[in-house]
Amino acid sequence: MLRWILSSTLALAAIGAVEAHEFTVGEITIDHPWARATAAHQANGAAYLVVDNGGEADRILGAASPVAARVELHNHIDDNGVMRMRHVDSIDLPAGETTALAPGGLHIMLFELGAPLVEGESFPLTLTLEQAGDVEVEVKVEPVTYGIGGDSHGHGGHQGHGSGG
Numbered sequence: 001m002l003r004w005i006l007s008s009t010l011a012l013a014a015i016g017a018v019e020a021h022e023f024t025v026g027e028i029t030i031d032h033p034w035a036r037a038t039a040a041h042q043a044n045g046a047a048y049l050v051v052d053n054g055g056e057a058d059r060i061l062g063a064a065s066p067v068a069a070r071v072e073l074h075n076h077i078d079d080n081g082v083m084r085m086r087h088v089d090s091i092d093l094p095a096g097e098t099t100a101l102a103p104g105g106l107h108i109m110l111f112e113l114g115a116p117l118v119e120g121e122s123f124p125l126t127l128t129l130e131q132a133g134d135v136e137v138e139v140k141v142e143p144v145t146y147g148i149g150g151d152s153h154g155h156g157g158h159q160g161h162g163s164g165g
């Protein structure tokens with residue numbers, strides 16, 4: 001049984017490796033940064049990635065990208081059954097743990113896109129880490145259907161975001 005689980009995990013890892021791209025800074029690996037393609041009228045986008053911290057505790061303090069006028073760290077919180085986005089000051093990367101930024105949860109919000117995010121293209125994103133410093137990653141733009149499953153309210157919720165804090 002254990003052997004089956006191990007080999008399945010390896011198989012999955014192998015499949016993932018085909019299209020995965022990752023970036024390393026010190027003991028920290030940032031895996032497959034991605035964003036959904038945006039429609040022409042969409043002012044904002046969001047980027048997601050997985051951080052594997054093999055070293056000491058660290059934190060994401062902020063992010064920046066040339067494709068957006070403003071970039072913020074966000075989380076989704078369940079407010080009486082309604083998912084709302086919240087700006088967060090930092091994202092903890094506990095020692096030895098994997099932290100996922102994914103639809104419906106933590107994400108990097110891209111405000112006032114200069115141009116729509118086009119599927120198949122990629123753009124640079126610089127993450128500022130408290131301990132490890134700045135690391136630039138390449139964010140791959142995926143189809144709008146990518147990663148759908150846990151994200152019931154989708155990115156439509158980002159539309160009215162200009163008015164809030």
Ligand SMILES: [Cu+2]
Nearest residue numbers: 074085109158
């Ligand atoms: Cu957001």
